[in-house]
Amino acid sequence: MKKVNMNDVAKQAEVSLTTVSRVINNSGYVAEEKRKRVENAIRETGYLLPIQPEKPAHMENLIGLILRKISVNIFYDQLSSALLQEADKVGYSMVAMYSNGDLCNDNLRGYVEKLLKYKVSGIVICGFGDEYLSESLRELLQECGIPIVFVERTAGCYGFNRVLVDNSLGTYYATRYLIQKKHGRLLYIGFDKKGSVEKSRTKGFLHAVQEAGYADSQYSIYSCPDSSVASGYAAMKWALEKQADITGVVAYFDGYAAGAMQYLYEIGRKVPNDIEIIGHDDTYAPNLAPPISSVRMPFEEMGSAAVNMILENQGNTMDFFAKTVSLEPKLILRGGNAQAVFL
Known part of the structure; x- marks a missing residue:
């Protein structure tokens, strides 16, 4: 038998996924009539409400980081450094997990589940390699109760916070x-x-x-x-x-x-x-x-945008998932033949 998820509740109640999330997490405004429809749909579908464990005080300011590890290309080393610096500025620490090779549906779920045990306040995912998120992984991220931010390689991660570069x-x-x-x-x-x-x-x-x-x-x-x-x-x-x-x-x-x-x-x-x-x-x-x-x-801007999304979305699991920050790279000219041109 298929497990009932938030999408099933939203369909039964004829409301958006965001509305269901607001009712479940008791955050944000929901009209009373819609709230009752969601509550009825939860009972009718048999949906099991996710358990939201309280975060220990010593772990409230902790952000999870999942990223690819590539031996020659130090792109993700630079990005993780920028994220750590930005988190430190606002009094947060980070716990990082590195993927040996591509970060995909097959291994990302395991990393997320491990980080959730640390009671992190949010998770930043850098370098997701698959074209689309699997249904089961998407469900886990939607229902985990904390903000999720994808950074770079975000083409298949619609519906979540994203930081991308052109x-x-x-x-x-x-x-x-x-x-x-x-x-x-x-x-x-x-x-x-x-x-x-x-x-x-x-x-x-x-x-x-x-x-x-x-x-x-x-x-x-x-x-x-x-x-x-x-x-x-x-x-x-x-x-x-x-x-x-x-x-x-x-x-x-x-x-x-x-x-x-x-x-x-x-x-x-x-x-x-x-x-x-x-x-x-x-x-x-x-x-x-x-x-x-x-x-x-723009590593610093990428790190700042991701950390700010985590801070802004505390207590909101779905309300801000569609937010996207788009950044531009910059051409740095060096060498004796470099000339200033309009770019």
């Missing part, structure tokens, strides 16, 4: 900069994964070259099989063997840019004089030799 805009800025500097042949080093971030960054590159009227022969796209520096090396080698006159490169992340620079160093090509490279995320870029331009992700 990834297509970053690669668009980077590519347009190279075009404005009259680079006639370009390379995009992308990641061969069909997630929302990968698609968006490729889309930004294509938007810029097509907007500029580049012919297909004027640019190449290499899809790397993994997120390793070695893949960036292989991409640069492949591209120059195919088109030796490439002068501009946009990389999916700084690690690919580092690999491309390693190959160029080995064959005696100079960056940025011979080939100009722009990375993404601005993690390794400032410390490479020479430092290169990169698209900087």
Whole structure:
């Protein structure tokens, strides 16, 4: 027999899921007539009200954090650091759980259930990899009684608080900069994964070259099989063997840019004089030799937005789940050939 959930109650009472949540949690205004319909629907469907344990005083200011762990790409290390700093500013601590590899429906549920045992005040989830949340996981998050915030890779997480960055805009800025500097042949080093971030960054590159009227022969796209520096090396080698006159490169992340620079160093090509490279995320870029331009992700703003959502939504499990904060990346220019252009 199928377990009755809040969606079933909402359907029976002919009200929204938010209204059901307000009645169950006794928070927010609900018209008396609707309240009675929800209460009747709970009895008629046999819905079991979730147990909301009281939080011990010493755990009231604790936020749970779940995120991907990628050995080469330190994006999530930077993001977790920003979240910890923002939480500390408002007197909160964090308990973090890292996923070895993709964060998906299969393992996310286990991490959430473990964090709930800590009586956290909210949970921030960074880097969810599946296209959609499973029905059972969505139900758990809806009924856990605390705010949930998804950060980055949020395409399938509709109905919950989300903090996202316009990834297509970053690669668009980077590519347009190279075009404005009259680079006639370009390379995009992308990641061969069909997630929302990968698609968006490729889309930004294509938007810029097509907007500029580049012919297909004027640019190449290499899809790397993994997120390793070695893949960036292989991409640069492949591209120059195919088109030796490439002068501009946009990389999916700084690690690919580092690999491309390693190959160029080995064959005696100079960056940025011979080939100009722009990375993404601005993690390794400032410390490479020479430092290169990169698209900087707004880590501090992402952390601040996520923590503020947790604070604002205390006591409201569903009322604010649809809130979305959209942020923009920024192109940081470095190197002797960097020029100020309108972006």
